[in-house]
Amino acid sequence: RVLQVGPTASFCLLPLRHPWGVAWMPSRCGSSAAEAPATKADDSVLQWLLLLIPVTAFGLGTWQVQRRKWKLKLIAELESRVMAEPIPLPADPVELKNLEYRPVKVKGHFDHSKELYIMPRTMVDPAREAGRISSSTESGAFVVTPFHCTDLGVTILVNRGFVPRKKVNPETRQTGQVEGEMDLTGVVRLTETRKPFVPENNPERNHWHYRDLEAMARTTGADPVFIDADFKSTVPGGPIGGQTRVTLRNEHMQYIITWYGLCAATSYLWFKKFLHRMPAV
Known part of the structure; x- marks a missing residue:
């Protein structure tokens, strides 16, 4: 049985049996059907939001690849500068800004x-x-x-x-x-x-x-x-010269492996969840 309440809401009367007879309990008609589109829309939004994780990780990994190229070039330039033949100290101090090492x-x-x-x-x-x-x-x-x-x-x-x-x-x-x-x-x-x-x-x-x-x-x-x-x-009894530390940190390969590894793992999980769902029984 259907009980109409107002122009938009309706309830179904479901029979409820007990020792003294049958009672009718109101229940919202068609609630499952109405909620299905909303649930599907929520899943779709969640699907694309979660896809941002592997996409972002891939972008960060690619950025680290470019950073590593830049760092290797900088290290090569620094090594060549340190090993260059000495030149007379410039008289203009401004020139020294481009002569470190x-x-x-x-x-x-x-x-x-x-x-x-x-x-x-x-x-x-x-x-x-x-x-x-x-x-x-x-x-x-x-x-x-x-x-x-x-x-x-x-x-x-x-x-x-x-x-x-x-x-x-x-x-x-x-x-x-x-x-x-x-x-x-x-x-x-x-x-x-x-x-x-x-x-x-x-x-x-x-x-x-x-x-x-x-x-x-x-x-x-x-x-x-x-x-x-x-x-x-260096002279006997004096300070020990040659104390220039010429070092540049280059940990970009670790970052590349980390970000691309995260991208691969999250891509696999996303693929399994959203593209290879088991059919409902």
């Missing part, structure tokens, strides 16, 4: 009375084994000394190299405080920005934690030009 040669003398110390640092072993540079676990400092270039008439900053903590005081390494005019080769380094969790520099205590060329230049009266002396500059 480029070997340069200068002639002049040190002013040991204005040493700066970048610390804590660990020593880079200049002995290259299988193309790798190993680091020591001993803590110490890099000794940065003003160097007056007689041919250019300017004073620059030179990272002479590593000394252990017990040798930071110049009184403990007098034999290594070279005097007189000399030829020096090193690689150009630019200023650094402070990284997270790295302490602020403390010029008053002569404790430096990163290369702030402007502040170092003000402290020593030098120009904001900085080079890392090469290993050949």
Whole structure:
């Protein structure tokens, strides 16, 4: 039996048997049929939303492929720059902005009375084994000394190299405080920005934690030009040169495998769920 309630709603009266007779219970007519289109529409929306996961993963994997090509090219350029023949230090400091890691040669003398110390640092072993540079676990400092270039008439900053903590005081390494005019080769380094969790520099205590060329230049009266002396500059009892770390992280292959793997897995699950459904029994 059908009970009409208003112009749009109708109920079916279903018989309900009990010991005292038969009662009629109202029930919404055709509710299953009405809900079927809504359920199908919801499934369709969910289907295309879930497809965004493998599509996005594929796009990110492809982006990492391009990033890896760019990084490999950058590493090759950096290696060729480091291995290039030294050139005279340019007189115009503006030119140095495009010469980071480029070997340069200068002639002049040190002013040991204005040493700066970048610390804590660990020593880079200049002995290259299988193309790798190993680091020591001993803590110490890099000794940065003003160097007056007689041919250019300017004073620059030179990272002479590593000394252990017990040798930071110049009184403990007098034999290594070279005097007189000399030829020096090193690689150009630019200023650094402070990284997270790295302490602020403390010029008053002569404790430096990163290369702030402007502040170092003000402290020593030098120009904001900085080079890392090469290993050949090392003298007995002095800092160990060749402390340039030339490294670029290249983890893009891991990211490529991760994103393409996620794309393959989610594509398989999407295909099984929406295109290979088992027929209802």
